[in-house]
Amino acid sequence: MKISTLRIVDDEAKVTVGPSIADEFKDLLRHYKLPFEVHVEDYREYIEDHLRENLRLAEDDKVGEFNFARYHPYDEILQYLRDTVERYPTLATVVNVAHTFEGRPVLAIKIGVAKNTPKRAVWMDAGIHAREWVAPATALYFIHQLVTRYGNDQTVTDLLEKLDWYIAPVINADGYIYSWSHPARRLWRKSTAYYNSTCDDGNGDPTSSCTCTGDDIGRNCTCTEPTVRNCTCLGVDLNRNWDVKWGGQIGSSTDPCSDVYKGRSPLSEPETKGVSDFILERRGAIQAYLSLHSFSQLWMSPYGYNATKIPSDYEDHVKLSAIATAAISRVHGKQYRSGRSAAILYEATGDSMDWAYDKAGIVHSYTIELRDDGWEYAFLLPPDQILPTAQEVFPAFIQVGLYVWDGPNYEYVPFPTSGAGSYGRPQDSAVYQWLLATSLMWRILNQAASY
Ligand SMILES: [Zn+2]
Known part of the structure; x- marks a missing residue:
């Protein structure tokens, strides 16, 4: 085609x-x-070239080393996580945070120095959308930087002493595997969930089930026996399924065949339910939520569900976003725009960042759209841009860690807590004041932030 x-x-x-x-x-x-x-x-040919190039780069792999300069299928990512834990047993552990519709584990790696006292944490996820391959690749690079810099880099060493990092590189494992399974599926976005019970057999019996088969499953749903109309399509948009303004008509759909299908109910999907439970169990400890996507080069803050609503922590978001985007631009000169998600991209309901902010009380919740700007490659970012992308956002993630660490008023509040305001905030710390001064200087010099 x-x-x-x-x-x-x-x-x-x-x-x-x-x-x-x-x-x-x-x-x-x-x-x-x-x-x-x-x-x-010919877009099909374009996709095949992209895949061939990635395959060719596998020839550069060195035995015993993970090649961060190419995209990896899911089993290789899992192997990397296992290898990392084995190599850095005092720093890293693998935690099972959820399971997928098809029953795969959703894994996160926890990185930090074990302490007897409670530690604060940063959560990072990637791969909620299957086709955004540079996001998992960037998360893996970040993991590698943390474990290899510990003991060599004072900032990272201090950060891992103070903070734990939970990094889940592929939330939507089913969809990611699906996007690797055929060139025609390279641009798959959703999970692979489907629910036959919603089918209508055309004879007025809404409980009849059907089975969708063939290569076109999900794209152009085809049903075998019994012959039905309205057979449900494949996949839920896992970034429209969170329990925050779910059901809003903006930027999400009730149509299972839509790319932004929001699912049957809030947190109906095992991936979103599992991750949300995991985060809520650490409520008060997790002080930043970062979700990696591509593309557009944006550092986005709440809200996604309303373009005019200003969050109560808006000024705080502006400050940290300015610090982060300035840090990014210093590496390879790329400008990431920052701002409230609905204001700079589009409105959408039920996304993870808004949930983390509104429901989990995580003040610093951001969605980061990685390279490119969309004009050239969009989802098909060439493998030779993986490393530059991961390198430029690395210091921004470190800035997030610096920003939330060591607040003088911090008191660990174990689950359940009474609300987002019940734990300490870092505004008064010397580190924060220094970062703020730096950020303001950079904003004046670069006009980097745009609102
Ligand atoms: Zn996305």
Whole structure:
């Protein structure tokens, strides 16, 4: 199948059109004298080139070393986590935080120096959306930096003494594996859950079940016996399923065939339920929530569900976002824009960042959209950009750790707590004041933050 991507030059739009309307669409653009260029003639071929390049890079792998400069299938990621725990047993442990629809474990690695006193923590996840391969790759690189810099890098050493890091590199393991299973599925976004009980057999019996089969499952649901209409499609958008303004009509859908299908109920999916339970059990201890996505180069703060609602910690978000984006730009010069998610991207309900902020009381909750800016590669970021991407966000993540550590008023409050305000805040610490001064200086110099 041939799908083309066209750029409409003057208005800087980029559209992807299917084979059946590609010629007609071009004729239309010419008719209205809209200048355009064909960016990708055949998207299937483009995807296959992308996959071939990644496969070729596997030849550079060295025995016993994980190659961070290419994308890895799920089993290799799991192996990396096991190897890391084996190599750094005093620093790292693997924790099972949830399971997937297909029954796979959702694993996180916990990195930090074990203490007898309670420690604060930072949570990071990646791979909620299957096709955003650079996000898990970036999480793995971050894990590697933490464990290898401990004892060599004073800041990282101090951070791991003070804080625990929970890093779950692939939340949506089923979807990630699905996106690796065939070039036509490379751009799969959702999980692979499906619920036959919602099928309508066309004879008025809503309880009839059906079985979806074939390569087109989920994309163009095909049912075998019994013949049905409205067979449910494959997959839930795990970043529309969280228990925060779930059911809102904006940016999510009740249609199981939609790419932003929100699922049957809030936290209906085992991945979101498991991760949310895990975080709530550590409520008060987890002081930052970072969720890695791609693409667009954005550092986004709450809210995603309402473009005009200003969170009560907005000023705090602005400060840390400015610090983070300045840290990013210093590495390879890439500018990440920051701001409230709904204001700088689009409104969407039921996302994990809003849940972490509103329901888990985590003041510093951010969604980070990694490279690229979308104009060139979008989800198909070439493997040679994995390392630069991971390198540039590494110091920003460290800044988040610095920001939340060692608040003088901090008191550990074990679950359950009475609310987000019941634990200490870092505003008065010397480290914070220094970072704030640095951030303001950078904002003046760079005008890096944009609102
Ligand atoms: Zn995403």
